[in-house]
Amino acid sequence: MKPAGSDEQHLMKAAIRYRYCSPDQLRVAAIPVPVPAHDEILVKVKATTVNRSDCGVLTGKPWAIRCFIGLFKPYRPVTGTDFAGIVVEKGAGVHNFNVGDNVYGFFDQGLSSHAEYVAVSVKQAVLKMPGHINFEQAAASLEGAHYAFYFLDPLKVKAGDKVLINGGTGAIGNAALQFLKHLKVQVTVTCETAYTAVLQSLGPDRVIDYQNEDFTKLNEQFDYVFDAVGKSTFAQCKPLLKPKGIYVSSELGPNWQNPLLALLAPFMPGKKVKFPLPYSIHRSMQFIDGLILKGEFTPLIDRRYSLAEIADAYTYVMSGQKKGNVVLTFD
Ligand SMILES: NC(=O)c1ccc[n+]([C@@H]2O[C@H](COP(=O)([O-])OP(=O)(O)OC[C@H]3O[C@@H](n4cnc5c(N)ncnc54)[C@H](OP(=O)(O)O)[C@@H]3O)[C@@H](O)[C@H]2O)c1
Known part of the structure; x- marks a missing residue:
């Protein structure tokens, strides 16, 4: 060449x-x-x-x-x-x-x-x-989908579980939404007003316009809350979690508390924080490639x-x- x-x-x-x-x-x-x-x-x-x-x-x-x-x-x-x-x-x-x-x-x-x-x-x-x-x-x-894969993978989410994703227009949140719909999970996702129709077309069960509704005030409980844009805290989201629910954030938290809370999780009863760390990109890429081939990720x-x-x-x-x-x- x-x-x-x-x-x-x-x-x-x-x-x-x-x-x-x-x-x-x-x-x-x-x-x-x-x-x-x-x-x-x-x-x-x-x-x-x-x-x-x-x-x-x-x-x-x-x-x-x-x-x-x-x-x-x-x-x-x-x-x-x-x-x-x-x-x-x-x-x-x-x-x-x-x-x-x-x-x-x-x-x-x-x-x-x-x-x-x-x-x-x-x-x-x-x-x-x-x-x-x-x-x-x-x-x-690749990039957002790789992180979405690793944030979700350790949760072992299964069909019928209820998941809330904060930030469905981010690269990570958008990929996570599509991955979870592939698993037939019930997904609620947040985004700004202008993007609600775009996100709705990806098949979530509910889209929350965060400019008009505060998702942390929802009167509903989820198996998992995934803050894909890292704008919330475990304390704010705790009421949204079922008794054994798990909170995951893509950010460390305002006081870098998320990794610490994840380390303490084995000693905490009930609701927990996980802070997954990505490792093999070969593994995430195989998963992403497989979904693209099946037409289930765009x-x-x-x-x-x-x-x-x-x-x-x-x-x-x-x-x-x-x-x-x-x-x-x-x-
Ligand atoms: N832990 C890790 O290994 C790791 C790796 C990569 C990235 N990250 C972090 O993960 C986060 C997400 O990355 P990304 O690439 O997916 O983000 P991104 O593509 O840059 O997008 C952020 C999106 O979130 C929306 N947003 C902002 N504030 C929001 C809010 N309060 N509620 C709902 N949506 C909101 C923004 O739209 P509007 O502002 O217009 O609403 C924008 O579309 C970043 O903070 C990044 O630094 C962590």
Whole structure:
């Protein structure tokens, strides 16, 4: 694939920074196209997203993230955690992918995929794309859905259970809604007024417009309350839980109490907090891929930006207002 000729033809555009920074300090620059190593594929990126994991990788916040992505400066100057694209070259040790395959992949600690090309080890979570979806849908299927899978997986939710999801328009909450409907669970979900019809079309039993109704005041009880946007506390949601109900939040809580309450849960009778930690992305991706193949998961896509507009994309995502996923597209 690599363009032959002058050195300039071996360059690609990528979003790059050498220090943890804010979106306005991110630059789009021409850098060399990576050369795939023995176990790597080189992918021409057709779509990627700017997501909440990317925001952590860009800024190095919360600080704990730096233990994985570089203590003083990022190991990877090029940002980006997911991609969908076409294999254009492969290392000698790659046997499960071929040039021309459409593939998609994700790694929350960074893949350098905010670029025209990305080299990825086939040991990472990379799969061939389901045939019926496009590159934008494939890229948008990964980050939020991965976290939704891991927040829900340890709960062992079953058909007939009642679940309340706070934040059905977030990437995580929207994927969670679709995963739970697949399990035939009774779902109540919150969102702003303008999105109630969009969420209703995904099949929940009830949509609560949070601008007109406070879900914590509902006179109803649930087996699980999943705050996918981390805006509530266990104390606020406790009255909503059945006697053995479980509260899960995607955030640490205002005083970082959620992990602590989860550690104390084995010693607490009755209602509990769980704070699940994601581990194998291979596992979540297999699950997501399976649902896409069955037509039971379609990611919500919000705005689209070009690579040149990446700073605006990050600023929008950091506003906490994106609806589902923000996609970066490449010509
Ligand atoms: N623990 C982890 O490992 C982990 C990993 C990734 C992300 N996270 C966190 O999980 C959270 C969700 O991430 P995400 O990517 O799904 O979020 P997101 O896509 O950025 O979306 C947030 C959505 O929630 C809506 N929202 C905001 N306030 C709300 C409220 N009070 N009630 C209902 N909806 C509300 C927003 O719409 P409106 O404001 O327009 O209503 C927006 O659509 C973030 O706080 C993120 O930092 C945690």
